Every structure is written in structure tokens, then in C-alpha cells.
Amino acid sequence: xxxxxxxxxxxxxxxxxxxxxxxxxxxxxxxxxxxxxxxxxxxxxxxxxxxxxxxxxxxxxxxxxxxxxxxxxxxxxxxxxxxxxxxxxxxxxxxxxxxxxxxxxxxxxxxxxxxxxxxxxxxxxxxxxxxxxxxxxxxxxxxxxxxxxxxxxxxxxxxxxxxxxxxxxxxxxxxxxxxxxxxxxxxxxxxxxxxxxxxxxxxxxxxxxxxxxxxxxxxxxxxxxxxxxxxxxxxxxxxxxxxxxxxxxxxxxxxxxxxxxxxxxxxxxxxxxxxxxxxxxxxxxxxxxxxxxxxxxxxxxxxxxxxxxxxxxxxxxxxxxxxxxxxxxxxxxxxxxxxxxxxxxxxxxxxxxxxxxxxxxxxxxxxxxxxxxxxxxxxxxxxxxxxxxxxxxxxxxxxxxxxxxxxxxxxxxxxxxxxxxxxxxxxxxxxxxxxxxxxxxxxxxxxxxxxxxxxxxxxxxxxxxxxxxxxxxxxxxxxxxxxxxxxxxxxxxxxxxxxxxxxxxxxxxxxxxxxxxxxxxxxxxxxxxxxxxxxxxxxxxxxxxxxxxxxxxxxxxxxxxxxxxxxxxxxxxxxxxxxxxxxxxxxxxxxxxxxxxxxxxxxxxxxxxx
Numbered sequence: 069x070x071x072x073x074x075x076x077x078x079x080x081x082x083x084x085x086x087x088x089x090x091x092x093x094x095x096x097x098x099x100x101x102x103x104x105x106x107x108x109x110x111x112x113x114x115x116x117x118x119x120x121x122x123x124x125x126x127x128x129x130x131x132x133x134x135x136x137x138x139x140x141x142x143x144x145x146x147x148x149x150x151x152x153x154x155x156x157x158x159x160x161x162x163x164x165x166x167x168x169x170x171x172x173x174x175x176x177x178x179x180x181x182x183x184x185x186x187x188x189x190x191x192x193x194x195x196x197x198x199x200x201x202x203x204x205x206x207x208x209x210x211x212x213x214x215x216x217x218x219x220x221x222x223x224x225x226x227x228x229x230x231x232x233x234x235x236x237x238x239x240x241x242x243x244x245x246x247x248x249x250x251x252x253x254x255x256x257x258x259x260x261x262x263x264x265x266x267x268x269x270x271x272x273x274x275x276x277x278x279x280x281x282x283x284x285x286x287x288x289x290x291x292x293x294x295x296x297x298x299x300x301x302x303x304x305x306x307x308x309x310x311x312x313x314x315x316x317x318x319x320x321x322x323x324x325x326x327x328x329x330x331x332x333x334x335x336x337x338x339x340x341x342x343x344x345x346x347x348x349x350x351x352x353x354x355x356x357x358x359x360x361x362x363x364x365x366x367x368x369x370x371x372x373x374x375x376x377x378x379x380x381x382x383x384x385x386x387x388x389x390x391x392x393x394x395x396x397x398x399x400x401x402x403x404x405x406x407x408x409x410x411x412x413x414x415x416x417x418x419x420x421x422x423x424x425x426x427x428x429x430x431x432x433x434x435x436x437x438x439x440x441x442x443x444x445x446x447x448x449x450x451x452x453x454x455x456x457x458x459x460x461x462x463x464x465x466x467x468x469x470x471x472x473x474x475x476x477x478x479x480x481x482x483x484x485x486x487x488x489x490x491x492x493x494x495x496x497x498x499x500x501x502x503x504x505x506x507x508x509x510x511x512x513x514x515x516x517x518x519x520x521x522x523x524x525x526x527x528x529x530x531x532x533x534x535x536x537x538x539x540x541x542x543x544x545x546x547x548x549x550x551x552x553x554x555x556x557x558x559x560x561x562x563x564x565x566x567x568x569x570x571x572x573x574x575x576x577x578x579x580x581x582x583x584x585x586x587x588x589x590x591x592x593x594x595x596x597x598x599x600x601x602x603x604x605x606x607x608x609x610x611x612x613x614x615x616x617x618x619x620x621x622x623x624x625x626x627x628x629x630x631x632x633x634x635x636x637x638x639x640x641x642x643x644x645x646x647x648x649x650x651x652x653x654x655x656x657x658x659x660x661x662x663x664x665x666x667x668x669x670x671x672x673x674x675x676x677x678x
Contacts, residue, residue: 074390074475074482077491079155081470084488086502087410088469094414095466096153096162098433098451099146104165106452108172110140110187115176130454140187141208143169145460147215151222152467163223170219170228177231183238185231186212193242196254206254209235210261210312211460217269232270240278243285255288259309264288264316272323283320288313292328295335302339302358308457310336311380318387330391337388340381341400345597347440348604348611348672349411349662350404353377362598368673373438378408379461386472389484393477395570398484399549401472405485407611411663412438412446413462432666434462442619443669473500480542482571486529486585496535503528503584523638523646525552525590527608531583538579544571545585550608552590559583591633591648593626596673604672605629605659607646612659613670614650621675622653632676633659 083089106128112118131138147169154162177185184190192205213235219228243251254260264286271279291310294301302310314336321329344361346352351373352359359367382404389397417430435446436458449456474491475482481491481498491498531543547555551568558564559574559581566572574583589608596602603626605612612633614620624632636649636658648659662672 072478074393074477076386076390076471077474077476077481078468078470080492081474082157082490082492083469084490084499084501086488088487091410091414091466092153092156092469094416094431095149095463096157096159098414099150099153099463099467100161100165101451102146104169104172107143107146108169108176110134111143111173111176111185114184114187114189115179117176117179126452128452128455130449130456131459132455137188137192138204138208141211141457142455142460143187144211144213144215145463147228148218148222149460149463149467151215151218151225152464152471155222156467156470166219166223166225170216170225170231173216174227174231177234183234183236185216185235196258197246197250199253199257204259204261206263207259207261210263210266213266214262217266220273221269229273232266233274236267236270236279236282240282243282246285248289251285252290255286256290259306260286260288260313262312262315264313265319268316268319268323272319280324283323286316287320292317292332295332295339298335300339300343300361302344303360304357306356307340307353307358308356308374308376308380311340311377311384315380315383315387318384322387333384333387337384347373347596348594348606349373349407349438349440350381350400351378351408351438352381364597365599365602369441370439370444371437372440373408373412375408375412375434375436375438375458375465376461378404378412379465382409382465382472386484390475393482393544393571395546396549398546398571399569402485402548402609405472406609407662408438409465411435411611411665412458414466415664415666417666430666434458438662440672442671442673443617444671445667445669446665448666474498477542477544480544480575482544483531483546485546486527486587493535495537496533496539498534499532501530501532503530523635523644525588527587527589529585529587531585533578533581533583535579538577540575540577542573542575543578543583544573545583547572548587548609550589550592550606551587553588555588556586557583558586591629593629593632593676595626601677602673602675605633605648605674607648607661610646610661610663611672612648613662613665613668613672614657614659614674615668616655616657616671617669618671619675620655620657620671621677622650623677624652625678626676 083092103126106126132142150162150166154166173185186209196205213232216228216232219225267279267283267286271283291301314333317329317332344352345364347364353374354367354369355371356374382401385397385400412435415432432448433451434449436456449459469487472485473487473489475484486500488501547566547568547570549568555566556563557566592606593603594606622632632650633648634651636647638645646661650657
């Protein structure tokens with residue numbers, strides 16, 4: 069079965085201009101702004117390499133402060149994100165930073181002398197076995213080792229792999245006399261992060277039996293058994309404790325081919341998504357825990373949709389997409405990219421009154437949660453004072469867009485997402501561009517200005533094939549769940565229709581073709597699971613947020629959302645704007661995509677009655 073899986077083609081993919089490329093560029097700039105001496109400080113202190121009289125400028129705060137048991141954790145995220153970003157565009161400066169960091173971390177490991185390559189004392193593992201204070205130490209160790217593995221996998225650093233081997237030797241010795249019962253207790257009582265995943269990745273590279281043994285030791289049998297028996301093991305459980313453990317099971321399946329690991333991943337998805345339902349944005353959590361199945365209304369508030377869960381569930385959906393080719397996983401990824409990652413990371417405030425605003429736009433790095441209560445606001449982290457876990461998942465998510473675009477399939481190439489990018493195949497290229505639907509190149513005084521009187525209700529993408537010789541293969545195009553009518557695909561004057569909820573397969577000999585994909589969309593009202601009278605409005609794939617400071621009920625026909633909302637200031641000069649407003653209500657509320665919200669108060673959900 070393994071040979072039938074899709075393979076992500078991120079190493080051959082480069083982003084083209086789009087909102088995704090803008091976020092990627094912002095993320096990379098942030099990675100470069102962080103100073104190397106601060107990222108590596110605690111590792112050097114632990115190895116005795118830090119000189120006490122050296123001046124420390126710009127010391128990190130929050131989770132990366134000197135008093136945090138998780139200090140040094142973000143360095144692993146930085147190394148992972150920097151390596152992924154380098155793999156996307158071969159930025160030479162970033163590569164030098166990666167190599168320099170790995171060299172210093174390797175020296176720290178050498179000075180420690182026993183394989184230890186972390187930013188905290190080894191005694192944290194002693195506390196862990198005693199059942200003491202080191203609640204997140206395995207979680208933090210995973211983030212560091214994740215950085216080492218990704219520096220090898222994406223930046224080709226063999227020295228980073230050597231560091232990882234040393235870490236594995238240390239953990240093999242540490243865990244050698246731990247019984248299964250004791251390890252079960254440790255795994256149940258403390259957050260282990262994705263430590264299982266790095267052992268599986270390491271084993272996949274080395275095929276060392278010692279690394280396979282480590283992988284087996286860090287499994288989570290009690291969780292696996294509950295999932296495979298179909299028991300609800302997730303309600304009120306900390307979500308991002310278990311999601312990385314299941315990503316570890318996915319990595320174990322890909323490293324060994326053992327079907328039991330795949331069954332665990334599929335059972336988790338069934339519990340977490342299929343049976344539980346989700347918010348319109350794609351999230352399912354409140355206060356970092358899984359909500360009860362079908363009872364999401366009881367958990368609307370300030371603490372919905374932790375960004376780490378968004379990122380890690382996207383990764384799980386990606387694994388399932390590669391294994392099955394099922395369109396529902398591509399739909400889930402799109403929903404969470406557009407209403408999670410783009411709504412919670414690396415935003416720029418856009419003034420409503422651009423011409424009157426004398427100040428430059430303000431940048432926003434990460435919102436730990438995406439609140440979904442009434443009259444709520446996003447709470448933003450700073451660049452160096454917080455370093456929440458979501459800082460880490462934010463930089464990785466924005467460095468990893470190329471992982472979701474092109475996939476090699478057994479008989480061709482599949483598009484996972486319509487993200488503008490170029491795929492280099494050696495013998496040719498495939499590019500995806502979003503057609504200019506804004507009218508920005510239409511003269512305000514020319515006759516063409518009237519050709520499109522209103523905001524477009526179609527998303528249009530152009531896929532260009534360029535091969536020196538004919539190349540026959542099957543191209544799979546995603547037909548998303550939100551299509552309001554069959555998609556129209558034009559190839560050299562030939563028309564093909566695509567039905568939503570599946571991949572449209574087109575097999576032919578390709579050379580110099582232009583494929584135009586038109587995806588019709590409309591305004592919809594999506595009920596909250598378990599609450600048919602409470603809805604979120606969506607413009608195609610985008611969740612809309614109403615700018616209001618408290619709960620407000622609307623009247624109208626949910627089956628005809630345009631009886632409730634209509635376009636608002638849809639055209640500014642030469643550009644279309646994605647704004648809406650209520651009609652026929654006692655109060656006028658303006659709606660904008662939730663991905664554009666920065667400091668405004670908003671509601672996502674509204675009770676609606678006829």
C-alpha cells in the first residue's frame with residue numbers, strides 16, 4: 069500500500085506572488101530579525117560555553133525567559149522554520165544562520181560530553197521520573213530535536229543528524245531501565261509533544277534497531293487502545309497533547325508500514341473531527357481542550373481554536389490526504405489555512421480609512437486563540453516578550469505552505485491547494501496563478517471598466533504547463549466543498565465540468581497548455597454543530613466576522629443568506645473589497661473575512677430566526 073501514497077513535492081516548489089507568499093516573506097523576515105546569541109544562549113550556558121561577563125542585549129521573555137522550564141524551546145521551532153523556509157527559496161543568508169546555529173549546538177553537545185544537547189539541566193528528567201515539576205520537559209526536548217531533524221531533512225545538514233544521533237543515544241540510556249508501566253504513567257501524566265515523531269523520522273533515515281526501540285518505547289498504548297475501541301477518549305482532554313502523539317503514529321506508519329499505526333491515526337480523526345464536528349473556521353477546541361461532540365455552542369468564548377491545534381491538525385489531514393487521496397482532507401486543510409493560519413499569524417492592519425491614516429500599517433505576529441464568543445477580540449503576542457507555543461507553530465506554518473500544493477501520485481500530479489506557485493520538474497514546469505479578478509488593470513476611464521459591474525462570484529486560477537516534449541500523466545484538480553455550481557475547466561478550448569467534493573482527473577499528453585479553472589462561489593450560512601439556529605456566514609471558503617461589540621440576533625432566511633447580508637462598499641477605486649453588511653435589521657453590521665481582523669471586536673456566530 070505504501071507505494072500508492074502521494075508524495076509532497078515541496079522541494080521542487082516555489083511560491084509565486086499571493087497572500088501566502090506575503091505571509092511567508094514576513095515570517096522569514098521575523099526569523100532573520102531574531103538574534104542568534106539570544107536563540108542559543110541557554111544551550112551555551114548549559115554547556116558551560118557562556119562567558120559570565122558577556123553583555124546580554126535583548127534577552128527573550130515569556131516562555132523563553134531564564135526562569136522558564138521551557139527555555140530554549142523556541143530555538144527548535146526557529147531551526148525547523150528556518151530550514152523549511154530555506155528549502156522553499158534557497159535563501160543564502162538563512163542557510164548561513166542555520167549552519168552557524170548547528171555548529172554552535174554541536175559544540176554544546178560535545179562539551180556536555182554525553183549526548184545532551186538541550187537548553188535546560190538534565191535533572192529535569194530526574195524530576196520527570198519522580199513525578200515532579202518537569203511538566204513540559206519531554207515537550208520541550210521534542211521541539212529541540214525537531215529542529216535538529218528538520219535542519220537535516222530540509223537544509224541537508226549532516227551535522228544536525230549527528231547531533232540527533234547523540235540525543236538518541238542519551239534517551240536510549242535514560243529509558244533503558246524504564247518499565248512499560250512506568251513509561252505509560254509518564255506519557256499519561258506529562259505532555260510529551262511529538263517526541264515519538266522524531267524517533268520515527270530518525271529510524272526512517274538510519275534503520276538503526278536502537279532507534280526503532282526508542283520509537284516503540286515512546287508509543288502511547290492507552291491512548292491507542294481507547295481510540296481503536298471507539299471510546300471517546302478526547303472530550304475535555306488537552307488537544308495538543310494528543311495531536312502530536314498521533315502525528316508520531318503517522319510517522320511510525322510511514323517508517324515501518326505497520327497498519328496498526330495507520331488505524332490509530334484514522335481512529336483519532338474519526339473522534340476529533342468526524343464525530344465531534346467543527347467550527348466554520350475548522351477548529352474544534354476551547355481552552356486548549358476538545359469540545360464535547362456536537363456541543364460546540366457551550367464552548368464559544370475567548371479561548372477557541374488554539375493555533376497549535378490548527379497547525380498540527382493540518383499536518384494530520386495532510387498525512388491522511390497523502391494516504392487516501394480523499395478530497396475531504398484537502399477541504400479541511402483549505403478551511404484551516406484560510407480561517408486559521410491566515411487569521412491568526414503575520415497579519416498587517418489595514419486601516420478602514422486608508423487615505424486618512426497618516427501612520428504605517430501595524431504588524432501582528434500571532435494570536436494564540438481565535439475567539440468565537442460575542443464582541444470578542446484577538447490577543448496578539450509580541451516578537452520577543454512571549455514565545456508561546458503558538459509562536460513556534462506560527463513560524464512553522466508560514467514556512468510550510470509549499471508542502472500543501474503539489475503531490476506526486478502513482479500516475480501523475482495532484483494539486484492539493486490553489487496556492488500560486490511554480491513546480492520545477494527538471495523536464496518542465498507547472499505554474500499556478502490566481503487570475504486577476506480585482507480589475508486593478510482596468511482603466512477607471514476606459515470602456516472595459518463596465519465589463520464587470522459587480523464583485524466577482526468566481527475564483528479563477530490559471531495553470532500553465534510548459535514541457536519541451538509531450539509528457540503524458542494524470543492531473544488531479546481539487547473541486548472544493550464550497551462550490552455553488554460545477555466548476556468549469558478550460559483546456560485549449562475544451563471544457564470540462566468538475567463536481568464538488570472530489571478531485572477532477574484529467575489525463576492527456578501535456579506540453580504547452582493553459583488550464584483555466586473557474587470555481588463559482590456564493591454566500592452561505594453554516595450552522596454551528598448542534599445548534600441549527602446559530603450560523604456563521606461564509607463567502608466561498610472565507611468565514612466572515614461581523615464587526616459588533618456583543619451578541620446580536622438577525623432575522624431572515626438562512627437558506628437565502630442574501631436576504632440577510634448584501635455587498636458593502638464592494639468597490640474602492642480599482643479594487644474589489646470582500647465586505648458585506650446586514651439589510652432589513654434593526655442594526656447595521658459590517659462583515660469582513662475573519663482573516664483580516666486585527667484589533668476590531670467581532671462575532672463569528674449569530675442566532676438567526678425568520
